Amino acid sequence: xxxxxxxxxxxEELKFCRGRKIADKIFDxxxxxxxxxxxxxxxxxxxxxxxxxxxxxxxxSTEPPLRQRFSFGEDRFNLIGDIIASHCIACELxxxxxxxxxxxxxxxx
Numbered sequence: 081x082x083x084x085x086x087x088x089x090x091x092e093e094l095k096f097c098r099g100r101k102i103a104d105k106i107f108d109x110x111x112x113x114x115x116x117x118x119x120x121x122x123x124x125x126x127x128x129x130x131x132x133x134x135x136x137x138x139x140x141s142t143e144p145p146l147r148q149r150f151s152f153g154e155d156r157f158n159l160i161g162d163i164i165a166s167h168c169i170a171c172e173l174x175x176x177x178x179x180x181x182x183x184x185x186x187x188x189x
Contacts (some may be wrong), residue, residue, distance in 0.1 A: 085140040088131055093155075094097035144182045 103122050107113050117125065119120040132153035139146035149157040175183045 081140070087138045087140075088135060089138070090135040092130050092133040092135075093153075095129045097129055102127035121170075145172050 102122055103125055106125075106127060107117075107122055107124040113122070127159075130153070132155045133158045134149070134151040134155045137146070137148045137150070172185070175181075175185065
């Protein structure tokens with residue numbers, strides 16, 4: 081979580097990028113890396129590729145908290161929340177006990 085109360089959660093599959101070309105490209109795009117790993121020391125690092133990923137962004141500075149899901153590659157995110165319609169008896173207990181007030185009243189299926 082950062083100082084603005086925003087955090088990101090990732091569930092990913094990685095591929096390691098073998099060879100020196102990827103390290104050279106990373107250093108070309110991030111010039112300050114040369115100060116940390118001068119000359120051939122850069123080759124102790126391994127590049128990774130996120131090729132399949134899903135995740136969530138949480139913003140806890142808002143009321144109710146923002147929760148946004150995303151995915152890329154071949155992955156797909158799950159729908160947010162549980163659907164309790166088949167068990168609902170319209171008692172409104174879930175609405176009263178929800179700590180962040182995100183449950184809304186709807187029709188019973």
